[in-house]
Every structure is written in C-alpha cells, then in structure tokens.
Amino acid sequence: MAEKKKLILLTNDDGITAPGLVAMYRHLTEISDVHVVAPETVQSATGHGITLSQPLLTSRVEVENAFVGTAVAGSPADCVKLAISQLLPRQPDLVISGINSGANVGINVIYSGTVAAAIEAAFLGRPAIALSLYLKRDVPPDYARTATYARRVIEQIVAAGLRGGQVASVNIPSLRANEEPTGVKVLRQCTRPWADTYERRKDPRGRDYFWNSSVFTLSTDEADTDVAALKEDYITITPLQFDLTEHGVLREWAGKKWGV
C-alpha cells in the first residue's frame, strides 16, 4: 500500500492570486498534496488580526494553470483557523505562508500577516514556515527562482526536525541573474526599532491626515541578526515562538510584594 501523501496548507498575506504563492505552489505539489486557503485581497501589515464580529465569506478561486483554492474575505490568521478547523480533509503536516512580496525581518516580524499565519498554525499545533522575498528597488522580483531556493530550505528545515508548534521564518534576497545567495544562515530577529516618518497633509475639506512615509532599510549594525545577513544577500532562517513573556522581568517582579 502506498504511503499516504503529506498534506500542506499553503496561505499568504498578499492574496490568493499573488505570484509568490503561485510560484511556491508549483514546487510544493511535487512533494505533497497542497491545499490553498488564502485571503481574497491583499492583507499586508495586518499583523495577527482575526475576524470575530463579522462573517468570513469564502469563494472557490481558480488560478489559471495552477490550482483551485479557497479565498477567504479575512486575514491570514483567519485563513489558517478556518482551513484547519473547517476546510481541510485532515490536519496538515505542514503549513507554508508566502512567498511574501517583501522582507519580514527585524521588528517587522510583528506587523507581518505572513508570519502571523505561520504563528497561528503553530498555536494550533502544526509545524509552520513563513517565506518572504526581500525586494530591492533595482532588481525585478523572480518568484520562480525564489521558490526554488525556498523549497530547498523547506526540505532542510523539515529534515532538521521542525515539530508541531514550531515556526521558522525564511527570508530570501532578490538577486540578479548572475548573482547567487551568499549562503544560508540561522539568526535571531533584530529587535532594533526603526524611526517612523509621516507626511502631514490636509484633505479637500481641511481635515488633517497623515501618511506613513517611513522607508524600511536594512542595516548591517548587528551582524548576528536576520536584518544584517539579509542585507548581505544571505538567505536567513529565524526560528520563532509565541510566548511573549519577558521571563527575566517575571522572575524579578515575582519576588516583590504586590497588592491593591
């Protein structure tokens, strides 16, 4: 009897027809059954939002020459919740989120819908991998090539023993045709803040509004972080977790006397 094929849930935050998802789908079907459940529309920087007070509309979407999937009018985390609890025939062996159009390194990890989908899957006990492409202004994105690298990294992460409840976030640099990645590195998330800038404007009725004009640039300040290595064209792997407790402070404060 043939071994039952593995099942992968593929999602993202750029929407179900995004080129990064389609490119990744082609590779994943060579190694697994793949179900696509992804947002109907772009959900970038939605963070880990979920939809509780609104219904989640779903629709069957056919992406030409690729797949038939389910589009959800919700966030990336909604897609994972709905897929795992309602839509998939069984628990997925792996959840892949991406390939996102844009890097998810440093504190941007917290804002990322791509990473939120992977973390949601980990909440629910699944192993999960978030994939992101670092876009460069003067290098056209090549999702097919990026997906080839992503697949090789996914296979190595799975071989390294990614377990249910664990998350790996992978970032891949955009490269010109004659360039290669510098290498592959496992690194921590850089937690250095970036300065926000806004342009202040008036609407046609004189009401103030602000438009975020921050330019996210990678710095090489902290060499042992995702940010610095990606800037040097490494493919970066960062294992993530979702225990936000600051255990050092916890130990310190637990010894104090508190009351009301």
Place this chain on the structure above:
Amino acid sequence: MAEKKKLILLTNDDGITAPGLVAMYRHLTEISDVHVVAPETVQSATGHGITLSQPLLTSRVEVENAFVGTAVAGSPADCVKLAISQLLPRQPDLVISGINSGANVGINVIYSGTVAAAIEAAFLGRPAIALSLYLKRDVPPDYARTATYARRVIEQIVAAGLRGGQVASVNIPSLRANEEPTGVKVLRQCTRPWADTYERRKDPRGRDYFWNSSVFTLSTDEADTDVAALKEDYITITPLQFDLTEHGVLREWAGKKWGV
C-alpha cells in the same frame, strides 16, 4: 522651580469614547499630564496591524466631562506611532493602553490590539502598560472601580522600575460589589491553544460563509499562568517582550550545515 509634570499617552483598541479609557483618564490626570490618541472606531482583535498604504485621518474629539483627544482612523499601533512621532509635545514618560473591555491573557495576547499598542510603544523605547478587564457574563463591568485598581497597580509597576522598551500587561477581574480581588500576582502568559469553532452558513445568494463561534473560557489547568490566576479573581501582571526568536532552536539549528 517646579518639576516638569510627567506625560502619559493614553490609547486603547475599543475606540476613543470607550468607558474603560474614560475611566482610566480620570485617574491618570491626577498623577500626570495625559494626552489621548486613540482609534476612532472599535479595533478589537486587530492584532499588531499598521496602516501603510492608506492615509490616517485624524480628528479632535471631545468626550463630555472628560477630555479632548485625537481620534485616528486606524489601528491601536497606528495611534502610538502617530502620537509619538507627530502629535505629542514631547516623548511620553509612560504609555497606557486600555482599559480594554475583555481579558487579554493566554494566546489572546497575540491577537490583542490593546497589547499591540503597548508593544509598539516599547518598540519606540517607551515604558508601556496594557490594561484589560476580564468580563463575566453575570457581572456588570465597573470601569470606575477597575480604574482604581489599575492605578494602584500602575504605580507599583512604575515603582518596580519599568524601563523604556518594557511592557507590562495587567488583567483585572470583574467583581461584584461585595467581592475583592483575591490578590495580585506576576505570572507568565499561558500559551495553550484554544479550539476554534465556526458555524457554516449560506448567504442569501447561496455563497458559503463562516462565523467564528468560539467561546473563550479561562481554564485553571496551568496554575502558574495568567489564565488560571485571572479565573481565580487575581489581578494578573505579565511582563511582555517582542523578541519572537526561539533561542533554543536557534542554538540547535545554528550548528547545522545549510545551503541551497
């Protein structure tokens, strides 16, 4: 010369007119200058979303017998970014988010807009405290009383040495008039998942939709966590951080050979 008064930024995710925010404002003005910059509308479960591709409209809102503040048509994290970079006269000495209508314990911490606002403030180097009221079905919420407890806990957290970049999340139980909190405890975030349930329905045109029907209940399974203690009517304090790196796995994987 009089010492310059401290400046507190007060925000939330329930919207600028929410009773929890108004109740907290009254207490904070007794100890500090307070600026209110909060979402125009309810932003519950928005997670750590930010607005990059849309403008952020702002308006001056007067909440009767309380304050004049700035409403932002965006997420809690947007409010903090905009307040700190554009709207406040100087860097706030403390950022308070809440009091939220509903507990933010366990993995809900990740979905919480209230906590996201506090974490955003910490990114930007400020000390921050998130405040949440655990609602019980049969106990009417008493924000004035909750704010009294919250103020005492805030004072103790500040006295304990909350530094820039640090976050404390405080949860306070709803109590009947004749009840008192069991005590105050410093505890870790419970990371146990909760099962999602959805109702599947058809819209008037036959399209499938799903409505999240999960009932969030506190369990007492893990006694050393926020969830179990809040259930027993403790006021809980959990110090939070935003480094999502899983350092144990990082050390393990960093020693492996990777390549593409």
